[in-house]
Amino acid sequence: MSTDNYCPLHYTMNLIGSKWKPLVLFHLLKGPLRSGILQKKVPEISNKMFTQTVRELEKDGLITREVFPVVPPKVEYALSARGKSLETILKALDQWGLDATKA
Known part of the structure; x- marks a missing residue:
C-alpha cells in the first residue's frame, strides 16, 4: 500500500464500514x-447479505x-x-448509541 494519501481511518472503514459488519462483529465479542444464531441476532439482515458479510x-x-462434520451441517x-x-x-x-438514545 502506498503511503501517499494514506488514511488509516479510510483503511478501517473499508474493513468494517458497511451497515452489517460492525453488528456481526459486535455479536461475536462474547x-x-x-451461523443461524448469529444471523438471528441481526434480524434485519437478509440471507444473501449475511452470507456476503461473513x-x-x-x-x-x-x-x-x-x-x-455433522448432519445437519454445523x-x-x-x-x-x-x-x-x-x-x-x-x-x-x-455505548455512543446508548447515550445518544437517552439524550
Missing part, C-alpha cells in the same frame, strides 16, 4: 456463535469459520485475534 469478514481476517463463526482487536471500538460505538 464468543463463537452458530465471507468478507473472513476474507479480511476478522472472523474465523469452522465447519463441523457452522460456527468466531472473532479472530485481529477481529478481537476491534473490541474497544465496537463497545465504544455501542
